Amino acid sequence: FKLTTYEQLQEDTDRLLETAEKVGANTWQERVKNQTPHCKFGENGVCCRICTMGPCRITPKAPRGICGCDAHGIVGRNFLRFTAGGSATHSDHGREICHTLHIASPDGDYKVKDEAKLRRLAPVFDIDPEGKETYELAHEVALAALEEYGKPFGYQKMTKRATKERQETWLREGILPRAIDREVSTAMHMTHMGNSSLPEALIRQALRNGLSDGWGGSMMGTELSDVLFGTPKEIETEADLGVIKEDEVNICVHGHDPSLSEMIVEYAENPELLALAKEKGANGINIVGVCCTSNEVTMRHGIPMAGNFLSQENVVLTGAMEAIVVDVQCIFPALGPLSKCFHTKFITTSDICRMPDSEFIHMDPTKAGQIAYDIVKMAVENFANRNKDLVYIPQHKQKAYVGYSCEEIIHKLDGVTNSQVDPTGTYRPLAQVVTSGVIRGAVALVGCNNPKVRHDYAHVELMKKLIANDIILVLSGCSAQAAAKAGLLDKRAKELCGDGLKRVCELVDIPPALHMGSCVDISRMMLLVCDLANELGIDTPQLPVVGCAPEYMSEKAVSIGNYVVSTGIDTFLGVQPYVAGSSECTELLTNGIGDWVGATYYVESDIEKLGDMMIERIEEKRKALGI
């Protein structure tokens, strides 16, 4: 068993970049060069363009904008707007899922696949499931969930699932989130010209707007997707470009919302379409994915992951992709012109994500099955147009185990619980191995890729270091895909662990890094830490657990960071957020908010140091607990 090395990945990429040059395609590697060095004002967060008296930028000679706002106000406003963008994005994804559940029916395209979860979830929305027919209940829950977005009074209902101490902390600090959309509106209102310029107020709202994402919109996305499409269970799959098949019709699903990709996966097995593929000379229909749409279908169906965020152009550059079908978020507009250099059909499907040089097929959830059928058929018919001279598929791939929802983690733990003495259905065994020191703690490694960091390098290096130090990993998003490509989601990766973690992996039969899903599924991690804290009779900031986004890039990631710290988990970043231009905002985020929520941000671009800092923090927490 060997991990895939950076040199191997680099060779694959270099070979694909040769193809790019041959067809005259423009790539992100080239665009990064054109954009470097980046604008310093932007990097430090001291450029303001929220009114037309500006744009204003802060320098020693011009310390205030025309309205009189100083660097602290400008940085704080920019930080809050950045958060609001991310929070809105996750939450709107969650809303789409609520709508999909609302049209689910026993004879429609969308059905309820996990009724038990639906019944467990109903009381969270103050609905009594007793005696209700499945779809009547599903529609009632969907409606109640949708009401969380715009309700005039009260707080997010799902925050009741956090520890009691968390709920009290959020209320005391004025950051308990109200209606999901309201927190985005408040953020936009506060940052309009002539409103807040006080860093403390702006950062408090950034935390509240993060919480309306993590314990609101994102959690809707996760939980209602489970109800609709099934709660993930352990499943074997593969990752990296080697999952693309030369002799089959390849379709890549990309984006975040699983509604359409679930249907595409289903129609890839349609006998009529398979027969058509044969007729066109293909041996089958192969669905692969990138980014979180990929995570969603890998977690539930074992669909292989072709790559993560910075692999999206490589997928097309193989020359073997009949269609790349996208829904929302993290999609490079570059895919349009790039696809035009090949036979690849670039299919956009959402009103939220419209791009030039794409074929737009509007995804109407009431006709989802037909739409998926049409898209798969288009791809199959396109197989004949493949230019064989341009095809090069790198052969690297790794085996991966995925599907570790909270329910599945508990299920795996039940497998080793002595049910005569211990209660099943809890995190008790996990709590025990943490307190006994067999494993030292846990790190949630999440987030994107960013060309400021060598592709996947920070994710994979940190993972190797942490598991060698007996720290178990929970992963999501592009971080999970980095792990999968490297081989760290293979159960044999236990060989790279310290003795304690290795023993746990053997006993529970898991890899040392658990793929928990897409980025909205970081909400799963929030539930896990709260339940683990409850199990130990402590609050979340006391747990030897930290979060880390070493290669993050998006507004969504900042919104996530804000709800993770607010949930009491220290968060370590490998890329500078745009706040360095304000000593006050930096102080608050890296120290001051600790007094409010019991956790803060740490920023360090040296990956070796970042890893050391996390281990040190985990050991500090253990010491404070006396374990």
Ligand code: SF4
């Ligand atoms: Fe300049 Fe103030 Fe307008 Fe911003 S709001 S652009 S700092 S005048």
Ligand code: FE2
């Ligand atoms: Fe994502």
